[in-house]
Amino acid sequence: MSPTSTPPRMALPSPRTPSAMRTHAPLAVLLCVLALIPWRDVAAQSFDATGVIHVFVSQVIGGETSYAIVPVPTSRVRSDMPTRVAISAAFDLLRADKPATYDGASLRLTDADIEARQAAVHLTGNASSNFPVIAAETVYTFTAYGIDRVVFPGIHEDGLTRADIPFASYRPQLPLWQALPPTDLRVGDVVLSDGTRIAAMEFRERWAANEPGLRADLLAFLQRDDPFSLYGALRRVKDEPPPGYEDAVIPLLAHADPGLRRLAMDAVASSRQPEAWDAVLERMRSDDQGELRAHAARLLGESPLDQYHLYASFFAIETVSSEDRPAAVRQLATIDDPRARDQLVSLLEHAESAVTSAALDALATSLSFARLHEAMQNDGLAANVRVGAAQLLAENDDPAHRLPGLRFQLDRLEGERALVILDDIVDIPGDDARVHVAASLEHPDQHVRVAAARALGARAEPASIDALAGAHASAEPDSRLAVATAEAAFQILVALPADQIERRAGSRETFVRRAALRAWGVAAAEGRAPANVYDALVTRTADTDPGTRGGAVLALAAFRNQQAFERVMGAADDDDDAVLADVARALSAFDEPAWIEEANAVLSTYVQSGTPTMQAWALHSVGVLGLERLMPIVLQRIESSDASVRAAAMVAAVDLVREDPPRPVINAVIGRVRDPSQANRVVALEQLGRLNHELAVLGISQVINERDAEVRLAAIDALGSTGHPGAVGPLVSILEESDPHARRASLRALRALGLAEGATRIEGVLDRLPHEETRQAAQELAAWLRQNGR
Known part of the structure; x- marks a missing residue:
């Protein structure tokens, strides 16, 4: 030495x-x-x-x-x-x-x-x-x-x-736990837990031989009450854990001494026994020392048992700052464990909106779509959370997830946003999507109901007939929904083989029968049905049911020949106003000069003295047939007390003078941009959009800042439809606004306008646009207009 x-x-x-x-x-x-x-x-x-x-x-x-x-x-x-x-x-x-x-x-x-x-x-x-x-x-x-x-x-x-x-x-005497390597005891005695003494060199050899009794005796020191022995023995156990050490160490994780609790946690850090890690987890959850809870969380995150890693993330979510919490929540998406999904679901009730949003994102990232479905349907969650779940589902390509997400949003939206969602549903093929569209016939927004009816007609699936019939029955007579459902049923039926149309023409339901009769006539006129269909339709014009008679009249119009014209004109003597309205509508199909001249008298009468439905359909035919001589009456009808008549009159007026609109006509339509009926305000804007005239642009611009979102968006679309250079300025100014729907509508309108000068105006405001998404879209549009604009 x-x-x-x-x-x-x-x-x-x-x-x-x-x-x-x-x-x-x-x-x-x-x-x-x-x-x-x-x-x-x-x-x-x-x-x-x-x-x-x-x-x-x-x-x-x-x-x-x-x-x-x-x-x-x-x-x-x-x-x-x-x-x-x-x-x-x-x-x-x-x-x-x-x-x-x-x-x-x-x-x-x-x-x-x-x-x-x-x-x-x-x-x-x-x-x-x-x-x-x-x-x-x-x-x-x-x-x-x-x-x-x-x-x-x-x-x-x-x-x-x-x-x-x-x-x-004296002869040194060391307790077993102090005599262990790296202590190199050669002199004295080693004292076991029961007081037995072993010469130092003998102990060295027996310990090196891994004698089980000696290693078990080390754990016996963990039963002592004195902290000196506990600390010393526990450190030795941590450095070289003997078999079965967990049973002796686990109780120490709840010891009154915080230092011993921490050392005990360190001692089981390499254990693969779930019981040991459960005890560490309990420390993370309930220890009265924040530092020890954090230490337990760190150990759990490094555990050799993967199932405990997520608890470190749980702890981080609870303890990090509000700014860092969303990132900690998103980390759960990386853990492939159902408990992580359960935790994300529980976080949907968190008070911080950033946390709930992160939890939704994490559920989507981890493909936990079933959990998103549950969240969407959970009435106990905040509305924004449920909508967030629906939006994430709607972004999925699988219709099983996408459709419920879209439908959930649709049921809670109105106006343009609802119509956009409906369009997304319509674009999805398959019967499930059709069912969701059909369910939209009961949407609280009439525009959605009408759009759903039109979409069902465009899809042309016979299974939609019953839903259309139900919506038609609940609609106001001659309302937009009633017209849309009838037209949709016709579109569906006219696409069917003639024998199937004929079978439905005999339906007991007037709604189905009328639509089938119209379709039957078109099929016959196109040569897809037997020649005797014409005679069958003539017979039906004398049926006792007005709906059947009117349906037959509309069906005969499909033939567009003299014989059919005479049959339609003959029905003008019918005593039922609904049939007369069908006559007024049917006459729009007969556009030969001789027919127009003869139809003029009937239509003039209907426009001036018929029921609102007769007037509306007569005005429709006046516009289609170009009866300019009736313009004074049409302008009068723009001021009618009936909303449907006013709407039909505006359309007819623009139909008659579209190529060279006189100011009186434009002014008459401009007067309706503040019509009491929202639907008519939209109709007025749509008609002004058909006129490439400076005065029309000025009229539309009157309501470009309208509070009513639907009217405002209709005005933006109308500006794009005019094709007039005067529309560029108002549309570009909208790009600087905060309303994202208006900005998107303005970009669409500028593209529809298609004027090269729009590129210069857009580039002039690019630096002022407050939203990156809008700025990028505007820049792309400017480039497109420079290349393709007129």
Whole structure:
């Protein structure tokens, strides 16, 4: 052993103590808190050794350094050896182990010395400086083998006995947990948990052989009450966990001492036992120390058992700042565990909207569409959360998810936004989409109902007939919905084979029968039905049911020949106003000059004195047939008290003068942009949009900032339809507004306008556009107009 520290002066009985003894000399061995510096004579040790040598050590107890002489067993010195042999062998061991300390030391042992029961140790050079250490070791060692004192010539001529050495002699005893590697205990005893003592070297061999009993005994120390043993044993368990250690450590995770709880968590960090990680999870959830909860969360995130990783994310969500919480929520999408989905669902009730939005995004990212369906249908969630779930479902390509998401939004929207959603549903093929469109016939917004009816007609699926019939029955007579449902039923039926149309022409339901009769007539006129269909239709014009008679009249119009014209004109004597309205409508099909001349008188009468329905259909035919002579009456009807008549009159007026519109006509329509009926305001704007005239642009611009979103969007679309350069300025100005729907409508209108000068105007405001999406779309539109604009 090489010196590592300095002992205090050693008071000796002789007055002849040289100055070297009054200085601090380095120690041969340092023992810190019951742990020994290794003794080198390992190979020579055995557990049945009969001899000892004594080693000088220091130890720190309670912060104070003390010194002692420790007996070291050895087989190279035995008590039955001759004195000279035993002492010489012992001195060689001491000197060989500490050559620096004993440098300059030599042994003199003559027969006279043996007879005087003494030995002489000469110290020169470095050995003189280490006199306290050499004296302590040699006196204690030599006096065990037949002498009483040791003489140190020139230092202590009278010799020293054990009584002169001021250091205690004892055999170290360490509890098992302190004797474990890297402690290299070679001297003393190892004390087991039950008090049993094992010689240090024996313990070393048995521990190296992985003796189960010793390893289990380490865990027994974890049952102690004293923190010193608990801390020490737990650290050893953490560094080298013995089999089954979890059962002993888990209770310590709930210990009253926070430091022990943390150390116990560290001790199970490599465990693959769910019970251990459940205990760590409990610390994360309930420990009264925030730092320990955070530590438990970190360990869970690094657990060798993947199923515990998500709890670290849970903890992060609870503890991070509001700004960082959404990112922590989105991390759950990366964990393939149903519990992560459950946590995301629970976060949909979070008070922070950014968190609920992140939870929805994470559910979509993790393809948890079933959970999004549940959230969408959960009445207990906030409306914006449910709509958010619906929007994410609607973005999916799978109709099974997309359709319910779109339908949920549609049921809660009105106006243009609802119509956009309806269009998305209509574009999806398959019967499921048709069912959703048919359900929209009951939407609270009449525009959606009408659009749904038209969409069903365009899809031409016979399964929609029943839904259209139901919507028609609940609609106001002659309303837009009634007209739209009837037209849709006709579109569906006219696409069917003639035999199927004929079968439905005999339906008991008037709605279906009328639509089928019209379709039957068209099929016959196109040669897809037998020639005798005409005669069958003529017969139906005399039916007792007005609906059937009117349907037959409309069907005959499809033939567009003199015979059919005469049959239609003959029906003008019918006593039912509904049939007469059908006559007015049917006459629009007969556009030959002779027919127009004869129809003029009937239509003029209907426009002036018929029922509102008769007037509306008569005005329709006037516009289609171009009866300009009736313009004064048409302009009068623009001021009618009936909304449907006013609407039909506006359309007819523009039909009659579209190529070169006179100011009176334009002004009459402009007067209706503030009609009491919202539907008529939209009709007025649509008709002005058909006129490429500066006055029409000015009229539309009157309501370009209308609060009614539907009217405003209709005005924007109308500006795009005019084709007039004056529309460019108002449309470009809308791009700078905050309303995203208006901005998108303006971009559509500018493209529809198709004027190259629009590119220059758009580029002039690009830097002022507040929204990146709009700015990019506007830039692309400007480039398109430069290349394709007129």
